[in-house]
Amino acid sequence: MIPLLRKEFLIEWRAREALATALLTGLLLLVVLSFAFDPTSPLRREAAPGAFWVTVVFSGVLAIGRSFVADRENDCLQGLLLAPLDRGTIFLAKVFAQTAFLLAAQLLLVPLFIVFFDLPLSAHLLPWLLALVLVGVGLSAAGILLAAIAVQTRAKEILLPLLLVPLAVPLLLAGLRVSQRAFAGKPLGEAVAWLHLAVGFDVIVLVVGWLLFEYVVED
Amino acid sequence: MQIGPQTVVSRSLVPLLAVCSAASMLLTLWLIFVYVPTDRVQGVVQRIFYVHVPLAMMTFLAFGVTAVASAAYLWSRNPKYDHCAHASAEVGLLFCSLVLITGPIWAKPIWGTWWTWDARLTTTLILWLIYAGYLMLRSLTMHSEQGARYAAVLGIVGALDIPIINRSVYWWRTIHPAVLVTREGGTGLTDPRMQLTLLCSVLAFFFLFAWLLWLRYRQAVLEARMTALWAAQRIPR
Numbered sequence: 001m002i003p004l005l006r007k008e009f010l011i012e013w014r015a016r017e018a019l020a021t022a023l024l025t026g027l028l029l030l031v032v033l034s035f036a037f038d039p040t041s042p043l044r045r046e047a048a049p050g051a052f053w054v055t056v057v058f059s060g061v062l063a064i065g066r067s068f069v070a071d072r073e074n075d076c077l078q079g080l081l082l083a084p085l086d087r088g089t090i091f092l093a094k095v096f097a098q099t100a101f102l103l104a105a106q107l108l109l110v111p112l113f114i115v116f117f118d119l120p121l122s123a124h125l126l127p128w129l130l131a132l133v134l135v136g137v138g139l140s141a142a143g144i145l146l147a148a149i150a151v152q153t154r155a156k157e158i159l160l161p162l163l164l165v166p167l168a169v170p171l172l173l174a175g176l177r178v179s180q181r182a183f184a185g186k187p188l189g190e191a192v193a194w195l196h197l198a199v200g201f202d203v204i205v206l207v208v209g210w211l212l213f214e215y216v217v218e219d
Numbered sequence: 220m221q222i223g224p225q226t227v228v229s230r231s232l233v234p235l236l237a238v239c240s241a242a243s244m245l246l247t248l249w250l251i252f253v254y255v256p257t258d259r260v261q262g263v264v265q266r267i268f269y270v271h272v273p274l275a276m277m278t279f280l281a282f283g284v285t286a287v288a289s290a291a292y293l294w295s296r297n298p299k300y301d302h303c304a305h306a307s308a309e310v311g312l313l314f315c316s317l318v319l320i321t322g323p324i325w326a327k328p329i330w331g332t333w334w335t336w337d338a339r340l341t342t343t344l345i346l347w348l349i350y351a352g353y354l355m356l357r358s359l360t361m362h363s364e365q366g367a368r369y370a371a372v373l374g375i376v377g378a379l380d381i382p383i384i385n386r387s388v389y390w391w392r393t394i395h396p397a398v399l400v401t402r403e404g405g406t407g408l409t410d411p412r413m414q415l416t417l418l419c420s421v422l423a424f425f426f427l428f429a430w431l432l433w434l435r436y437r438q439a440v441l442e443a444r445m446t447a448l449w450a451a452q453r454i455p456r
Contacts, residue, residue, distance in 0.1 A: 145376065149369045153359040162355060163373065166348040167380050170387035177391070193390065201383055208379060212372045215293055218365075 001089055004080075008097030011070055018063045018098065022105035026059035027112065034116050048117040049179040053172055055109065056135065057165065060102050064143035065160045067098055068151040077217065087214035091144060095206065098140035099133075106132055124182040127195070131178040134198035135171045141205040142167055148216045174198040232433055240426035247423040250416040264328050269416050271321040273424035274314050275343070281311025281428060282350065282378060289374030292367060298443060301367040304374055305357060306435035308350055310428060315347045338389040345384050349377045 012018055033051040037044050071077040080090060110132075114121070143164050150159040174194040181191045188195075251269045258265035288304035291297075322340065323333040334340065353373050360366025 142376070145372070149356070149372065152365065152369070153356065155355075155359055159352075159356060159359065162352040163349075166345050166352065167376065169345055170380075170383045173387045173391050197383070197387055197390070204379060204383070205376075208376060212293075212375065215368050215372055218368065 001093055004085075004090060004093035005097055008093060009100075012097070012101060015070070017066055017070070018101040019105050021066055022059045022063035022102055023108055025062050026055050026105060026109045029055040029058060030109065030113060030116055044117060045119070045183065048113075048119060048183055049176050051117065052113055052179060053135075053175045055113075056106060056132070056175065057139065057168060057172055058161075059105070059109075060136075060139050061143065061161045061164055063102060063105070064098060064140065064147050064164070065150070065157060067094065067144060067147050072151060081217055087217060088210040090217075091209055091213035092206070094144045095137070095141045095209070098144055099136045102136045102140060103133065106136070119183055120185060124185065124187065127188045127191075128179050128182040130195060131175045131198065134195065134202055135175045138171045138198060138202040138205055139164075139168055141202065141209050145205075145209040145213060145216065148213070170201050171198060174201075230437075233430070233437065236426060236430035236433055240423065240430045243419065243423035243426050247416070247420045250419055255412050255416040256410060261329055264325055267321055267325045269420040271318060271325060272417065273421045274321065275318045276421060277424050277428045278311050278314040278318055278343075278346070280425075281307045281314060281432070282346065282381075284432070285311060285350075285353075285374045286378030289371035289378075292371045293375075298367065299440060301371065302436050302439035302443065303432075304371065306432050306439055308353055308357075308374070309435055310431045312347065312350045312354060313431075314424075314428070315343065315350065318343055319347060336388075336392060338385065338392050341388040341391075342381070342385045345388070346381065349380070353377060 030051070033055065037047045037051070068077070071080065081087070113119070143160070146163045146167075147160055150156045150163065153159055174197050177191050177194045178188070181188060247269070251266050255266070255269070257263055284307040285304045288300045288307060292300035292304060322343075326335070327333050353370065356373060357366065357370050360369060
């Protein structure tokens with residue numbers, strides 16, 4: 001597990017591909033969405049959670065889509081599969097590395113987001129960050145499983161969002177509801193159920209992915 | 220992909236299911252348009268309910284069959300389960316589309332709007348998107364063993380995700396009060412004639428589902444067998 005993680009982080013450190021993809025597309029989406037909502041309108045703050053999570057999901061999907069590209073070059077994945085390792089371990093290592101990259105990109109986006117959407121600094125940051133972590137794990141887990149599939153097909157760039165976004169709807173809604181309360185400066189209250197739902201989603205996807213990954217990379 | 224001659228694709232089942240489906244469908248049409256009394260509150264438009272609900276039930280059945288067949292395929296690697304999962308997903312997506320079409324026709328006069336983000340509607344729509352993606356994946360990985368495995372993984376993940384999606388969209392609309400809270404499920408069918416019509420209709424759509432599923436399944440098995448024969452001829456052993 002540790003060598004696998006080391007490999008992922010080393011590749012990312014050298015190429016900075018996932019981070020750059022997530023960060024730049026995220027920034028671009030934030031700017032475009034800022035144009036979409038009138039800067040003088042008081043409704044802008046209402047739209048902020050939606051804009052943020054759309055940014056997170058779509059920039060995340062694009063970054064995850066790149067996750068198997070390096071492994072396919074020179075049959076690196078083949079070499080990895082020949083190693084005496086459980087395939088589930090490879091899956092988990094990729095998920096954790098991907099989660100770390102996504103979170104790193106998002107943590108850089110958060111201040112920009114606060115600036116662009118003029119959010120009060122009194123916003124409850126902690127539940128918001130917790131939701132980010134949970135969404136990051138779930139999105140990466142489902143994304144890695146599906147990216148391993150999509151990368152083998154002809155339409156890899158298109159297929160991953162088509163498959164991943166509908167499946168990730170519960171995560172999107174959970175993040176949305178939690179941050180709506182956070183941005184309004186309210187305590188979490190009953191929205192804590194959304195965090196539970198996100199945890200449930202993460203656990204299920206991690207277990208299912210861990211079990212099914214070997215069928216995806218069999219050849 | 221190797222298809223042995225031992226794979227059973229009974230031909231006699233096709234006309235049998237076709238006759239059952241046609242007969243029960245005609246009976247159901249008569250029940251819906253002539254026999255069943257008009258709903259006192261909703262009026263004549265309520266009759267679409269006898270088409271809409273069975274279609275929705277068969278949609279869930281179809282995607283359930285896809286999930287079970289997907290798991291069976293990964294377990295046994297018998298291609299017939301793969302064909303079954305594929306066929307069922309196709310029929311399921313067709314029925315799901317019809318559910319999404321008949322629903323708004325009913326909703327416009329009753330709710331006053333074509334669409335509302337009610338939990339059930341949202342779940343059905345996301346279901347449609349998931350299985351549209353599933354069929355897209357299948358069309359991108361034409362008839363390969365690899366494609367069958369991928370589709371099976373997606374078939375299982377998709378089915379497991381449905382309860383979570385349903386829960387989340389339910390909360391999504393209930394934490395904020397919904398514009399429309401009335402649902403057709405709440406009224407209940409008290410008239411025995413209505414219950415009989417619904418029962419017949421469910422049966423008719425079940426036969427239709429079974430017929431289409433079997434036709435499509437049989438066609439997929441034959442196609443795979445033909446491809447295998449073709450390959451055997453082209454590449455002499």
